[in-house]
Amino acid sequence: MGRNARFTDDQFLDAALAVLSEQGPQGVTMSAIGRQMGAPIGSLYHRFPSRDHLMARLWLSIVESFQEGFLKALATGDGLSAALHTPRWVREHLNEGKVLLLFRREELMAGQWPKEMKEQATALGQYLADGVSAFVRGHFGRVTAETMRTARFALIDVPYGAVRPHLERDEAPPPIVDRLIEKTYRCIMGGSDEDMERA
Amino acid sequence: MGRNARFTDDQFLDAALAVLSEQGPQGVTMSAIGRQMGAPIGSLYHRFPSRDHLMARLWLSIVESFQEGFLKALATGDGLSAALHTPRWVREHLNEGKVLLLFRREELMAGQWPKEMKEQATALGQYLADGVSAFVRGHFGRVTAETMRTARFALIDVPYGAVRPHLERDEAPPPIVDRLIEKTYRCIMGGSDEDMERA
DNA sequence: ATTATATTAGAATGAGTATTCTATTATGTC
DNA sequence: GACATAATAGAATACTCATTCTAATATAAT
Numbered sequence: 001m002g003r004n005a006r007f008t009d010d011q012f013l014d015a016a017l018a019v020l021s022e023q024g025p026q027g028v029t030m031s032a033i034g035r036q037m038g039a040p041i042g043s044l045y046h047r048f049p050s051r052d053h054l055m056a057r058l059w060l061s062i063v064e065s066f067q068e069g070f071l072k073a074l075a076t077g078d079g080l081s082a083a084l085h086t087p088r089w090v091r092e093h094l095n096e097g098k099v100l101l102l103f104r105r106e107e108l109m110a111g112q113w114p115k116e117m118k119e120q121a122t123a124l125g126q127y128l129a130d131g132v133s134a135f136v137r138g139h140f141g142r143v144t145a146e147t148m149r150t151a152r153f154a155l156i157d158v159p160y161g162a163v164r165p166h167l168e169r170d171e172a173p174p175p176i177v178d179r180l181i182e183k184t185y186r187c188i189m190g191g192s193d194e195d196m197e198r199a
Numbered sequence: 200m201g202r203n204a205r206f207t208d209d210q211f212l213d214a215a216l217a218v219l220s221e222q223g224p225q226g227v228t229m230s231a232i233g234r235q236m237g238a239p240i241g242s243l244y245h246r247f248p249s250r251d252h253l254m255a256r257l258w259l260s261i262v263e264s265f266q267e268g269f270l271k272a273l274a275t276g277d278g279l280s281a282a283l284h285t286p287r288w289v290r291e292h293l294n295e296g297k298v299l300l301l302f303r304r305e306e307l308m309a310g311q312w313p314k315e316m317k318e319q320a321t322a323l324g325q326y327l328a329d330g331v332s333a334f335v336r337g338h339f340g341r342v343t344a345e346t347m348r349t350a351r352f353a354l355i356d357v358p359y360g361a362v363r364p365h366l367e368r369d370e371a372p373p374p375i376v377d378r379l380i381e382k383t384y385r386c387i388m389g390g391s392d393e394d395m396e397r398a
Numbered sequence: 399a400t401t402a403t404a405t406t407a408g409a410a411t412g413a414g415t416a417t418t419c420t421a422t423t424a425t426g427t428c
Numbered sequence: 429g430a431c432a433t434a435a436t437a438g439a440a441t442a443c444t445c446a447t448t449c450t451a452a453t454a455t456a457a458t
Contacts, residue, residue: 026305026309107224149379150375157357157360158383159360177348180348180349183386184387187383188379
């Protein structure tokens with residue numbers, strides 16, 4: 001039809017991720033992305049209607065990448081493996097991990113979700129909620145506010161808290177992090193029903 | 200001398216905190232702070248050399264407020280009380296909690312620490328490190344990378360991870376959060392030396 | 399080769415906001 | 429009461445981007 005593209009969508013997203021990881025959210029200007037990959041601003045706007053669209057796609061792709069492995073582990077009923085997925089995934093995807101665990105979505109996008117993407121964002125949140133919910137039913141027998149909160153703690157909050165300080169220093173989480181997450185998981189999720197009643 | 204001041208320093212900081220809590224870091228413009236308290240921009244710059252100075256003072260005062268109670272608890276050797284200080288303090292200081300647990304320092308200040316304040320910031324970090332270090336020596340007998348990391352996990356990372364999702368929804372952490380933090384603390388810090396070796 | 403069009407180019411525009419600058423207004427001191 | 433000055437006022441300035449706009453280029457199809 002017309003001229004061949006010099007850049008792919010993923011190249012733009014990769015460049016944005018690189019700048020994000022090096023400079024933080026403030027540094028991710030359209031011209032910085034262009035500079036990073038040697039592309040002019042016009043090309044950026046040829047592919048993405050706005051900076052927010054670009055950042056939203058980047059964010060969604062990262063969340064999706066993380067959740068895929070997490071939910072897969074959870075679906076097998078192996079909660080410990082799901083809890084350990086956070087440090088495992090972060091080691092494989094250090095830059096993505098920094099984005100997901102260090103930055104808030106609001107930092108990346110100036111406005112709300114672009115409406116084309118709001119649906120996908122909601123869906124991702126729903127998948128996560130459903131996955132945890134199904135796991136909780138299997139593990140505790142019933143889904144209550146208490147059992148849900150407990151599972152979220154062991155599966156998400158603790159791994160998040162344990163990994164985060166290392167990402168702040170731009171380093172991969174060391175092995176002890178996995179041991180601490182595991183010990184906590186066993187203690188919180190492996191307890192007897194009596195423990196649950198008291199908790 | 201001259202005219203009496205209409206506003207106190209703390210009024211400016213309180214106004215900034217209010218805007219920060221309602222609108223997030225992006226919303227804290229100098230004019231928004233002024234609007235919040237009915238003060239003109241000129242008055243802001245009469246008291247604070249720059250927006251970064253104002254935000255730095257706010258941040259330091261919040262960190263100081265949090266650390267004071269945390270280190271006091273830790274100094275008595277009661278690690279559990281220190282671990283539970285996070286949800287306790289957050290309930291008493293919901294807005295400050297949101298700032299401390301939801302936002303990064305870099306979000307609040309455009310540049311680096313103003314040099315007048317860099318020293319104070321470093322000192323605060325040192326107090327925390329020293330306090331944890333002394334506690335670890337008392338609790339585990341020796342200060343190693345492993346014992347330090349373990350203590351930080353139980354004292355800081357876990358409470359942080361557990362409280363954060365509630366602040367994201369602008370709600371106080373419910374009682375179950377304390378129970379989860381406590382159970383984890385006992386499991387991680389109360390274990391036998393053998394457990395420590397294995398961990 | 400010509401044409402249509404996808405894509406690259408990057409200068410020009412516009413909006414938002416920190417900061418500066420020039421008054422204006424009170425209040426303590428003489 | 430007159431003066432010196434601390435403080436308030438807010439309009440003007442300067443700067444940083446996101447976004448727009450107009451051209452220039454390359455390639456597929458004919």
